[in-house]
Amino acid sequence: MSARRAAETTDNGPAAQHGPLRPRRGTAVGGAPVRAARRTRCASAVLAVLMGVTLSACGAMPRSGPVHKVIEPTGQSQQSDMPFNPAAPRPGASAQEVVEGFLAAGVGAQDDYSVARQYLTPQLATTWQPDARVLIHSGNPTTVPRLNEGEYRTSTEVGAELGPTGVLTAQPQGSTRVLDFALTSVDGQWRISKAPDGVIIPDSDFKQIFQPVDLFFYAASNDKNLVPDPRWFPKRSTASTAAVRALMNGPAPYLGDSVTSAIPQAATLSRSSVPVSGGTATVDLSLPSFDPADVAKAQRMEQQLRATLRAVPSVENAELIVNDAPVDTSARSGPDPVRSVTVPNRQVGVSDGRLAFYQGGQTEPVLDLTLPEGATVAKPGMNLEATTFGVVNTADSTVYTVSPGKAAQRRWSGSRPTRPSFDPQGWVWGSDRSGRIHAAQATATGEGDTVTADWLRGRQVVSLRISREGSRALVVTTNDAGTKSSIWIAGVVRDESGRPIELEKGNAVAADVDVNTAQWIGSDEFVTTALDQDSNAQPRRYTVAGHYDELPSLTGVTSITGGNGSTAVYGASDGKLYMLTGSSWALQSEDVTDTSFAG
Helix, strand or coil: CCHHHHHHCCCCCHHHHCCCCCCCCCECCCCCECHHHHHHHHHHHHHHHHCCEEEECCCCCCCCCCCCECCCCCCCCHHHHCCECCCCCCCCCCHHHHHHHHHHHHHCCHHHHHHHHCCECHHHHHHCCHHHCEEEECCCCEEEECCCCCEEEEEEEEEEEECCCCCEEECCCCCEEEEEEEEEEECCEEEEEECCCCEEEEHHHHHHHEEEEEEEEEECCEEEEEEEEEEEEECCCCHHHHHHHHHHCCCCCCCHHHEECCCCCCCEECCCCCCEECCEEEEEEECCCCCCCCHHHHHHHHHHHHHHHCCCCCCCEEEEEECCEECCCCCCCCCCCECCCCCCCCEEEEECCEEEEEECCEEEECCCCECCCCCCEEEEEECCCCCCEEEEECCCCEEEEECCCCECEEEEECCCCCCCEECCCCEEEEECCCCCEEEEECCCCCCCEEEECHHHCCCEEEEEEECCCCCEEEEEEECCCCCCEEEEEEEEEECCCCCEEEECCCEEEEEEECCCEEEECCCCEEEEECCCCCCEECCEEEECCCCEEECCCEECEEEEEECCCCCCEEEEECCEEEEEECCEEEEEECCCEEEEECC
């Protein structure tokens, strides 16, 4: 059987039976996290990604093997959204040309990478798993022969890596991967008999082939809030199916136990796809323990699925069927879960060395606050109710919280403490160049607790902000020289009382960027910039999926903050407060600076 024929049978033939069934990650019925199972599944996924891929210090070199772009015809086929049509193997191609052609065919996701499979032996074509990982390369790969005949090695510089569950992770500059191949003759033609799972794609083409889709899970600390979990899927008509399968497999590892799912682990799809008709996606589940009378549970499942599927292009609504019966939740009224928590328009800043409120061009002092004698206040923050405030006393690098009519509470000290961040559960957070994470009850006394975050050891934390629903931390770490930074998102794990106990290992949204602060402006976006530079700083607006837009530069920016969306972004420079307005920064006040919205 030819490699092409083998590829054509993968949907229903041998490939459909290949490989172990992957256990699903998520939560048990009722939303209780299943932590041990999650750890095991994560380890298995990582092992699958690492097989055949080795970190290397090799540099990138030019490659051969062109990729031809064509305009695909419109229609409902999977190919309709694919802008690339890679070339099939050329008769008589050399072994090296076959390897290079196979790598170039990674841009052709249509028909389950049928063109790429033509470069493989019939046996490998049925077992190769292209979705195991995607290496997004920023340089040109190079392929060279090894000592043994028919063996080749490809080295490439990688800017990001997409894991088997669709989680995109930025890689530090200079990261490389090495891929080894073995070839044999099939009917007189070179074909690949050994290759690592996955594909490689140029960074300039990645977003033309893949699209981000936000899955949604319930916040473990408050099931009235939904938390986005961005994944990247190929632009195919099967995106709705991919999103539901990923949702049923549970949250990304970096969110872990900070979120829960209303969909029980025992649930399975009754059919192989999630069809979309007239803008409505139909999710048909099989769930033996489902009780149709439990309308509350059914509604939570339906709301989670609807929120997720509405993030898929062309889907406007979702219909849930369980055990062949449509689910009717009309008997239970109430609002949908909140997808984005908003903050008040009022900010807190520094005016004449004291805390002051700012809103709409007006400034007024925060009354009846008693700060330590001789304190030099900076980096103020406040809770949502504007009843408790946090400041950094730059005179002794100590963080204090203070409420009107009460004595200031000393919290923690460190090298260049971050701006205090308040979560909706009543905790104030911070960090410093040591990488330790601090959290204290805002209304209690004492220094609070150290939150476990082993993955931050050896990293200098320059910014820490808790998301507005309290389930995620936005962290910026920098190198020793302070010249390059990484931006991370990590789930906040709490005990039953709501006390923070751990930050899940973060996922890098950006790496080797020139920033030292990041501020939430919504549930799925944030702004960044480099503070205290003499030259123009280049702020950016990021989504949690890794997209970013350049914002207008601001010379000598000393702070940046955001309210509800990109229309409420403020920056301070030279003791003045500016607001981002279109393509420029408009002066707002000369009376207040260093402002921050609640949170």
